[in-house]
Amino acid sequence: MSRRSPASGHRPEDGSQDSRLATRDAAAKPPYHMPFDEFRRHGHEVVDWVADYLESVGDRPITPDVKPGDIRALLPESAPERPEPFEDVMRDLDEIIMPGITHWQSPGWFGFFPANSSPPSILGELVSAGLSTQGMMWSTSPAATELESVVADWLVDLLGLPETWKTTGPGGGVIQMSASDSTHLAFVIAREQVEGPAESKVLYASNQSHSSIEKGAKIAGFKQVRLIGIDDEYALDADELRRTIVDDLAAGLKPTTVVSNIGTTGTTAVDPVRSIGEIAREYGLWHHVDAAYAGTAMICEEFRHHQDGLELADSYTFNPHKWMFTNFDCNLFYVADRKPLIDTMSILPPYLRDEASESGQVINYRDWHIPLGRRFRALKLWFVIRSYGAEGIRYHVREHHRLATDLAARVERHSSLELIAPTPFGLVSFRHVDGDEATNALAAAINESGWAHVSPSTIEDRRFVRVSIGQTYTTAEHVDRLWDLIAAHA
Amino acid sequence: MSRRSPASGHRPEDGSQDSRLATRDAAAKPPYHMPFDEFRRHGHEVVDWVADYLESVGDRPITPDVKPGDIRALLPESAPERPEPFEDVMRDLDEIIMPGITHWQSPGWFGFFPANSSPPSILGELVSAGLSTQGMMWSTSPAATELESVVADWLVDLLGLPETWKTTGPGGGVIQMSASDSTHLAFVIAREQVEGPAESKVLYASNQSHSSIEKGAKIAGFKQVRLIGIDDEYALDADELRRTIVDDLAAGLKPTTVVSNIGTTGTTAVDPVRSIGEIAREYGLWHHVDAAYAGTAMICEEFRHHQDGLELADSYTFNPHKWMFTNFDCNLFYVADRKPLIDTMSILPPYLRDEASESGQVINYRDWHIPLGRRFRALKLWFVIRSYGAEGIRYHVREHHRLATDLAARVERHSSLELIAPTPFGLVSFRHVDGDEATNALAAAINESGWAHVSPSTIEDRRFVRVSIGQTYTTAEHVDRLWDLIAAHA
Numbered sequence: 001m002s003r004r005s006p007a008s009g010h011r012p013e014d015g016s017q018d019s020r021l022a023t024r025d026a027a028a029k030p031p032y033h034m035p036f037d038e039f040r041r042h043g044h045e046v047v048d049w050v051a052d053y054l055e056s057v058g059d060r061p062i063t064p065d066v067k068p069g070d071i072r073a074l075l076p077e078s079a080p081e082r083p084e085p086f087e088d089v090m091r092d093l094d095e096i097i098m099p100g101i102t103h104w105q106s107p108g109w110f111g112f113f114p115a116n117s118s119p120p121s122i123l124g125e126l127v128s129a130g131l132s133t134q135g136m137m138w139s140t141s142p143a144a145t146e147l148e149s150v151v152a153d154w155l156v157d158l159l160g161l162p163e164t165w166k167t168t169g170p171g172g173g174v175i176q177m178s179a180s181d182s183t184h185l186a187f188v189i190a191r192e193q194v195e196g197p198a199e200s201k202v203l204y205a206s207n208q209s210h211s212s213i214e215k216g217a218k219i220a221g222f223k224q225v226r227l228i229g230i231d232d233e234y235a236l237d238a239d240e241l242r243r244t245i246v247d248d249l250a251a252g253l254k255p256t257t258v259v260s261n262i263g264t265t266g267t268t269a270v271d272p273v274r275s276i277g278e279i280a281r282e283y284g285l286w287h288h289v290d291a292a293y294a295g296t297a298m299i300c301e302e303f304r305h306h307q308d309g310l311e312l313a314d315s316y317t318f319n320p321h322k323w324m325f326t327n328f329d330c331n332l333f334y335v336a337d338r339k340p341l342i343d344t345m346s347i348l349p350p351y352l353r354d355e356a357s358e359s360g361q362v363i364n365y366r367d368w369h370i371p372l373g374r375r376f377r378a379l380k381l382w383f384v385i386r387s388y389g390a391e392g393i394r395y396h397v398r399e400h401h402r403l404a405t406d407l408a409a410r411v412e413r414h415s416s417l418e419l420i421a422p423t424p425f426g427l428v429s430f431r432h433v434d435g436d437e438a439t440n441a442l443a444a445a446i447n448e449s450g451w452a453h454v455s456p457s458t459i460e461d462r463r464f465v466r467v468s469i470g471q472t473y474t475t476a477e478h479v480d481r482l483w484d485l486i487a488a489h490a
Numbered sequence: 491m492s493r494r495s496p497a498s499g500h501r502p503e504d505g506s507q508d509s510r511l512a513t514r515d516a517a518a519k520p521p522y523h524m525p526f527d528e529f530r531r532h533g534h535e536v537v538d539w540v541a542d543y544l545e546s547v548g549d550r551p552i553t554p555d556v557k558p559g560d561i562r563a564l565l566p567e568s569a570p571e572r573p574e575p576f577e578d579v580m581r582d583l584d585e586i587i588m589p590g591i592t593h594w595q596s597p598g599w600f601g602f603f604p605a606n607s608s609p610p611s612i613l614g615e616l617v618s619a620g621l622s623t624q625g626m627m628w629s630t631s632p633a634a635t636e637l638e639s640v641v642a643d644w645l646v647d648l649l650g651l652p653e654t655w656k657t658t659g660p661g662g663g664v665i666q667m668s669a670s671d672s673t674h675l676a677f678v679i680a681r682e683q684v685e686g687p688a689e690s691k692v693l694y695a696s697n698q699s700h701s702s703i704e705k706g707a708k709i710a711g712f713k714q715v716r717l718i719g720i721d722d723e724y725a726l727d728a729d730e731l732r733r734t735i736v737d738d739l740a741a742g743l744k745p746t747t748v749v750s751n752i753g754t755t756g757t758t759a760v761d762p763v764r765s766i767g768e769i770a771r772e773y774g775l776w777h778h779v780d781a782a783y784a785g786t787a788m789i790c791e792e793f794r795h796h797q798d799g800l801e802l803a804d805s806y807t808f809n810p811h812k813w814m815f816t817n818f819d820c821n822l823f824y825v826a827d828r829k830p831l832i833d834t835m836s837i838l839p840p841y842l843r844d845e846a847s848e849s850g851q852v853i854n855y856r857d858w859h860i861p862l863g864r865r866f867r868a869l870k871l872w873f874v875i876r877s878y879g880a881e882g883i884r885y886h887v888r889e890h891h892r893l894a895t896d897l898a899a900r901v902e903r904h905s906s907l908e909l910i911a912p913t914p915f916g917l918v919s920f921r922h923v924d925g926d927e928a929t930n931a932l933a934a935a936i937n938e939s940g941w942a943h944v945s946p947s948t949i950e951d952r953r954f955v956r957v958s959i960g961q962t963y964t965t966a967e968h969v970d971r972l973w974d975l976i977a978a979h980a
Contacts, residue, residue: 123576
């Protein structure tokens with residue numbers, strides 16, 4: 001492991017060394033708490049550390065030069081018995097941890113999907129940590145619940161989701177950790193809507209669905225998962241879905257739930273949501289929509305044709321922590337009707353059930369997911385939406401889409417490259433015409449540059465390069481530089 | 491709703507009004523990002539805001555004076571179209587949100603269990619938000635995975651857990667959101683270890699188990715949950731457990747998993763872990779141990795007799811976000827053998843399975859729970875353990891236990907009060923001798939004081955007062971003041 005000198009060190013404060021040692025001693029004796037004046041001072045230092053980091057992150061090699069065990073080898077095998085000065089912790093953060101960090105906030109981040117932060121989001125997270133209040137029930141911190149409902153309702157309008165999904169209607173939104181959690185939850189609710197042994201219940205999704213679909217199905221106890229074929233743009237074949245359901249019914253099985261993807265992980269393909277929804281209604285399946293990444297794009301009306309048919313969905317999930325500048329974790333899970341959700345998640349016997357909760361007067365979010373305790377995550381989302389405004393978020397979605405479309409056009413014009421899928425949002429998917437080896441070499445060359453990072457992947461047994469354009473600070477300059485790299489190695 | 495004036499306002503910075511308007515304009519135009527110099531300035535302000543909050547939180551009424559809908563009524567129905575100045579967001583935080591917050595960080599917090607934060611934890615959370623790196627796989631941020639494993643391993647030694655639970659052995663620890671998540675996960679793994687239809691599988695736990703047990707069982711698809719009776723200290727009756735298992739076997743059912751509680755939510759009762767573990771081994775059940783609250787106490791050797799028999803557990807969970815000064819969310823889930831966990835959670839076909847992961851060379855934590863994405867939560871736990879040292883955490887656990895024991899002695903000596911359970915950790919459980927009405931009135935009087943907060947509860951159809959002593963800043967002074975309140979109203 002190559003030790004790097006810290007790019008942004010922990011800056012010593014003004015003031016004499018003696019006074020600093022005095023406060024260190026205070027913290028090292030009962031009650032061992034960091035005194036509040038030290039918390040202020042270190043807090044200012046950490047804010048500057050974060051600002052330095054964000055200002056310089058584009059200059060850091062995105063992936064670290066470490067082997068398994070390198071970081072661990074630099075950390076002691078046992079916890080310290082005695083308190084250690086905060087300066088030492090920050091020093092080790094710089095010298096031990098930072099050389100092993102992958103820089104997802106680099107503007108050269110084109111890997112996976114973005115997992116963005118932004119200044120207002122970071123400050124919202126800081127306030128939440130400072131308050132450390134618990135929103136498991138309305139009564140355990142009323143503002144935490146009410147702000148979450150308000151922000152979830154705001155997003156219904158911002159994204160053009162069905163009006164009935166607002167908490168003021170029969171549905172409602174709740175913040176969860178990840179789309180995997182929401183999808184699993186949808187499957188559990190769906191499972192509970194159908195009588196009979198778990199073994200007879202069948203779940204349907206395109207073969208391009210995210211791994212969380214199969215994982216969620218397995219955890220929810222489904223033994224029958226049908227991965228449905230796709231068309232030439234990698235979207236689910238609705239005719240095959242219908243035929244498969246009919247066959248399963250004939251075999252005595254119980255079609256239970258089906259997933260529509262709006263933006264698959266592989267190529268951001270969009271399933272025919274309306275057709276799937278109609279089939280789901282016809283055969284009585286729970287219809288879950290996974291828009292984890294692409295959901296944010298719907299803040300721009302020109303993308304909304306991709307979610308046509310959402311009024312036929314029973315549940316829906318998208319991640320502000322991907323493309324909406326809100327740091328992980330912040331996933332939204334919506335249901336068209338909250339009653340089956342609460343019936344499934346609440347363990348209270350009927351005579352104790354909170355009537356107010358179902359009526360909409362009070363929401364107890366503990367009954368909307370697996371965890372009981374709840375961090376005040378609505379705060380950072382509120383900070384982000386207010387700081388950027390709908391206009392600011394729209395600007396970036398459009399800009400990222402424009403940059404992706406431009407890159408796709410350049411790829412298309414290049415004789416050694418071919419697009420393998422459309423670019424409906426911010427993802428450009430292409431391969432080298434010479435095959436897998438050349439494609440792998442191209443991706444490797446991009447990543448070896450250090451400042452740009454892509455995720456090579458496989459579809460239908462052939463390799464391709466995924467360029468996901470959507471990091472908070474990615475601009476035309478970065479995409480141009482990426483293109484120069486691609487052109488130089490293609 | 492009574493509007494309160496903000497106790498700690500957002501402080502205007504030095505510098506001319508004109509220059510501030512200029513930067514506001516910059517943020518309100520493309521690209522709409524808060525400039526980094528503004529982030530620094532606002533960051534310092536927010537750190538001071540948090541410090542002011544923590545310094546003054548003991549003076550605030552713990553529960554807010556609001557009715558359902560009061561907060562919502564003060565928030566606009568739609569998201570802003572245009573960016574808003576950060577000053578306005580902080581103003582609304584003070585004026586709209588804060589009057590609806592319950593102050594879990596007050597030193598007068600004796601409700602539920604503590605959900606503590608501390609200065610180093612808040613700073614660790616801030617660094618994590620700044621980095622916003624993703625630890626789903628080792629390769630997506632090696633230091634995030636390795637620090638998590640190291641800290642989980644440190645805790646094995648700190649708490650006297652079985653050595654084989656270290657990631658360097660066959661087991662391992664992972665950070666999850668909540669004990670509810672860990673318990674659900676344990677049940678899913680257990681379910682997968684037993685052949686046959688879900689309907690035949692049986693789960694066992696004491697009738698004092700936390701709601702997450704029944705909830706997790708339901709979500710994992712168990713239809714048969716046996717709530718086992720208790721002894722006169724509210725601990726599970728191991729003989730009844732054995733008889734119930736034998737009866738279920740005779741009825742053709744499949745005993746699948748059993749829970750031991752170390753510190754129930756009601757009264758912090760401790761189940762006979764060793765006896766339950768022996769029964770679990772004898773009949774082949776998965777043995778899950780829930781030490782969500784009391785796990786932290788094991789950092790002091792004198793409490794470890796309560797966890798005697800842990801080497802007979804298959805999985806275990808405890809919450810640093812309760813009593814270990816690490817803000818929510820930070821739950822630890824340990825397994826004695828990570829193979830069944832990974833087999834259950836990984837959706838990769840066998841030929842793609844990561845050999846390194848099972849061998850222990852590399853951990854991909856995505857295969858250790860439901861979510862894929864992962865916040866860098868190990869950082870704040872590392873900050874806390876280093877800043878307090880084992881010594882500092884021990885000091886507080888002992889001090890809180892001492893305060894609880896003292897309070898219990900005072901209750902015992904009071905002619906109108908009676909203890910209903912022992913005080914093995916930091917919880918004192920008692921009732922008024924005149925019955926439920928008097929007990930309710932006592933709890934209400936305490937809570938109406940505004941500065942102290944307890945959770946009245948019910949056990950065996952009788953009301954009691956739960957006083958949970960464990961908030962970060964609770965000292966003898968606060969417990970004395972609570973006692974004065976109790977004595978005045980008993």
